[in-house]
Amino acid sequence: xxxxxxxxxxxxxxxxxxxxxxxxxxxxxxxxxxxxxxxxxxxxxxxxxxxxxxxxxxxxxxxxxxxxxxxxxxxxxxxxxxxxxxxxxxxxxxxxxxxxxxxxxxxxxxxxxxxxxxxxxxxxxxxxxxxxxxxxxxxxxxxxxxxxxxxxxxxxxxxxxxxxxxxxxxxxxxxxxxxxxxxxxxxxxxxxxxxxxxxxxxxxxxxxxxxxxxxxxxxxxxxxxxxxxxxxxxxxxxxxxxxxxxxxxxxxxxxxxxxxxxxxxxxxxxxxxxxxxxxxxxxxxxxxxxxxxxxxxxx
Amino acid sequence: xxxxxxxxxxxxxxxxxxxxxxxxxxxxxxxxxxxxxxxxxxxxxxxxxxxxxxxxxxxxxxxxxxxxxxxxxxxxxxxxxxxxxxxxxxxxxxxxxxxxxxxxxxxxxxxxxxxxxxxxxxxxxxxxxxxxxxxxxxxxxxxxxxxxxxxxxxxxxxxxxxxxxxxxxxxxxxxxxxxxxxxxxxxxxxxxxxxxxxxxxxxxxxxxxxxxxxxxxxxxxxxxxxxxxxxxxxxxxxxxxxxxxxxxxxxxxxxxxxxxxxxxxxxxxxxxxxxxxxxxxxxxxxxxxxxxxxxxxxxxxxxxxxxxxxxxxxxxxxxxxxxxxxxxxxxxxxxxxxxxxxxxxxxxxxxxxxxxxxxxxxxxxxxxxxxxxxxxxxxxxxxxxxxxxxxxxxxxxxxxxxxxxxxxxxxxxxxxxxxxxxxxxxxxxxxxxxxxxxxxxxxxxx
Numbered sequence: 001x002x003x004x005x006x007x008x009x010x011x012x013x014x015x016x017x018x019x020x021x022x023x024x025x026x027x028x029x030x031x032x033x034x035x036x037x038x039x040x041x042x043x044x045x046x047x048x049x050x051x052x053x054x055x056x057x058x059x060x061x062x063x064x065x066x067x068x069x070x071x072x073x074x075x076x077x078x079x080x081x082x083x084x085x086x087x088x089x090x091x092x093x094x095x096x097x098x099x100x101x102x103x104x105x106x107x108x109x110x111x112x113x114x115x116x117x118x119x120x121x122x123x124x125x126x127x128x129x130x131x132x133x134x135x136x137x138x139x140x141x142x143x144x145x146x147x148x149x150x151x152x153x154x155x156x157x158x159x160x161x162x163x164x165x166x167x168x169x170x171x172x173x174x175x176x177x178x179x180x181x182x183x184x185x186x187x188x189x190x191x192x193x194x195x196x197x198x199x200x201x202x203x204x205x206x207x208x209x210x211x212x213x214x215x216x217x218x219x220x221x222x223x224x225x226x227x228x229x230x231x232x233x234x235x236x237x238x239x240x241x242x243x244x245x246x247x248x249x250x251x252x253x254x255x256x257x258x259x260x261x262x263x264x265x266x267x268x269x270x271x272x273x274x275x276x277x278x279x280x281x282x283x284x285x286x287x288x289x290x291x292x293x294x295x296x297x298x299x
Numbered sequence: 300x301x302x303x304x305x306x307x308x309x310x311x312x313x314x315x316x317x318x319x320x321x322x323x324x325x326x327x328x329x330x331x332x333x334x335x336x337x338x339x340x341x342x343x344x345x346x347x348x349x350x351x352x353x354x355x356x357x358x359x360x361x362x363x364x365x366x367x368x369x370x371x372x373x374x375x376x377x378x379x380x381x382x383x384x385x386x387x388x389x390x391x392x393x394x395x396x397x398x399x400x401x402x403x404x405x406x407x408x409x410x411x412x413x414x415x416x417x418x419x420x421x422x423x424x425x426x427x428x429x430x431x432x433x434x435x436x437x438x439x440x441x442x443x444x445x446x447x448x449x450x451x452x453x454x455x456x457x458x459x460x461x462x463x464x465x466x467x468x469x470x471x472x473x474x475x476x477x478x479x480x481x482x483x484x485x486x487x488x489x490x491x492x493x494x495x496x497x498x499x500x501x502x503x504x505x506x507x508x509x510x511x512x513x514x515x516x517x518x519x520x521x522x523x524x525x526x527x528x529x530x531x532x533x534x535x536x537x538x539x540x541x542x543x544x545x546x547x548x549x550x551x552x553x554x555x556x557x558x559x560x561x562x563x564x565x566x567x568x569x570x571x572x573x574x575x576x577x578x579x580x581x582x583x584x585x586x587x588x589x590x591x592x593x594x595x596x597x598x599x600x601x602x603x604x605x606x607x608x609x610x611x612x613x614x615x616x617x618x619x620x621x622x623x624x625x626x627x628x629x630x631x632x633x634x635x636x637x638x639x640x641x642x643x644x645x646x647x648x649x650x651x652x653x654x655x656x657x658x659x660x661x662x663x664x665x666x667x668x669x670x671x672x673x674x675x676x677x678x679x680x681x682x683x684x685x686x687x688x689x690x691x692x693x694x695x696x697x698x699x700x701x702x703x704x705x706x707x708x709x710x711x712x713x714x715x716x717x718x719x720x721x722x723x724x725x726x727x728x729x730x731x732x733x734x735x736x737x738x739x740x741x742x743x744x745x
Contacts, residue, residue: 243518244712262701
């Protein structure tokens with residue numbers, strides 16, 4: 001009876017969240033799977049079942065959706081490849097400085113965290129003005145100090161990638177830095193004292209104490225950064241509008257356009273599933289790598 | 300249980316036109332014929348409007364539109380005037396950017412949360428008719444005395460989808476050439492250029508007078524509108540009338556896109572003009588000529604720049620320009636309720652009569668007769684009146700508005716950025732567009 005009671009209690013405690021999770025996460029995911037098997041335009045009465053045709057079209061190099069979709073997946077890949085390492089390393093460096101004791105530390109912390117409180121629309125529109133090829137402030141200042149002033153930050157690649165990655169790092173590094181900071185403050189000071197007594201340099205203390213202690217935090221930061229980067233949409237939607245051509249149109253951008261603008265919900269849902277599976281695989285690999293590294297260190 | 304929005308009012312036994320003839324003949328009272336007229340409830344509202352003012356109980360109509368630019372305040376003023384003249388109809392005005400408008404409208408209508416009446420572009424009517432978002436308004440058109448002879452046929456014809464009229468025209472809008480008068484006089488140009496040669500000559504003069512890049516060539520909005528205008532000028536057609544194929548990759552298209560890129564190659568335009576930069580630069584006096592919509596007139600007036608407006612130069616073989624038109628529509632949702640339907644028609648009818656005052660928004664009145672009224676003949680845009688006879692509209696093909704941004708607009712972008720030759724850019728886009736259009740025919744035709 002006690003066992004029964006306690007498991008009921010557990011479910012009762014979980015119920016409010018499970019309800020929300022079920023209604024707003026699980027159900028839409030399953031509905032998405034169902035939609036992806038249809039030629040689904042919600043404004044039309046007929047939504048014919050097409051089986052795996054939507055998936056086949058996305059994998060068939062002769063179909064009209066193949067190029068746009070895989071180009072958008074590639075765009076997402078490029079963006080993720082460059083933002084993730086930067087968003088792991090730079091915030092760590094910033095967090096190390098934040099963790100030091102110096103005058104104006106709070107201002108320093110606020111300065112780095114501040115951009116994160118801005119919405120993507122604010123960030124996007126602001127940088128779109130600043131980075132304009134012909135009338136933007138960035139090129140104007142670059143020219144003033146004798147650097148090339150004709151970089152098309154928003155309508156040529158790879159410059160557009162530099163702009164998108166740079167803006168995203170500037171915008172979100174504060175968030176990762178705060179997580180690192182919390183992790184840093186959890187490392188027992190005794191470890192550093194012991195290291196100092198043993199004559200370890202600052203560098204080797206960082207290498208042998210700070211980094212290993214931060215491993216769980218780093219793994220968390222890596223995973224959420226990968227997911228956030230792979231879901232990039234707003235920056236390219238607002239700053240480049242996918243230009244040049246559709247080179248900076250990311251997977252989510254493609255899905256939103258296909259599903260919500262062109263009303264091809266079936267194909268958009270299929271594309272979402274492919275992206276989801278790709279992300280799950282990537283997360284599993286990252287997870288495994290951190291585990292492997294952990295066991296190697298423990299051994 | 301008041302009927303699903305999917306019921307097509309047009310399938311009812313008694314045709315509305317027939318019914319209307321009866322009512323218009325004075326045999327029936329329009330105001331009270333409502334509920335019992337045709338089948339009761341779901342669709343009767345659409346069937347018996349005679350142009351008589353709505354006199355039922357007070358109600359509020361939801362009115363959606365996308366007049367967010369220089370045309371916004373003019374529309375607000377009209378709505379206010381309408382409300383003050385009608386005690387029993389209040390208008391809840393909801394202005395959404397056009398880009399979002401066509402996403403939200405079908406979704407909201409589907410959920411039963413859409414507007415009763417609204418304004419949309421001519422080239423979207425067919426799509427929304429096919430999606431059952433909007434209902435036919437033949438009776439209203441007839442009651443208002445709208446006649447084909449009072450409109451240029453390009454505005455009249457595309458409002459009809461599968462034999463029924465879905466939109467009541469408000470205006471016509473097109474793109475024009477704006478020029479900086481100060482720059483022109485400094486460079487010694489006395490008249491706006493009228494063809495390719497005089498435009499090039501003007502650009503050269505402007506350059507030697509100190510404007511480094513006088514004519515910036517956008518590669519995003521409104522680049523595709525410029526391209527379409529030029530395509531028609533060179534004698535091309537973008538799409539087959541029946542919506543089965545994209546045809547802009549022919550010689551005319553290549554010449555049009557080639558000419559646009561040439562402006563960059565010759566240095567009249569800088570490379571990589573970012574979104575809206577050509578327009579912002581024009582307002583700042585950093586360039587001298589820009590092609591843009593006539594709906595920008597109010598905005599340019601407010602900017603204080605000394606500008607002129609002129610007909611597009613003839614770059615191809617004859618004058619032609621892209622055009623579109625705002626049309627009023629009524630939703631299936633409103634058509635379900637007799638009172639709302641009649642109130643909605645009263646509103647649309649009244650608005651349609653204000654066509655001339657709508658000139659304040661920078662637009663061209665749709666009715667030929669309204670274009671003779673002083674509100675238009677005294678307006679800034681009257682300067683491009685010659686262009687009105689040379690306007691071209693996209694054909695009424697359902698789903699075309701979804702196809703164009705992912706095909707033609709991309710090709711124009713690639714061509715002007717010099718990423719691809721005009722031939723390659725256009726032929727790739729056109730064959731994709733043709734395939735997508737085939738799918739649409741299947742989707743909407745069935």
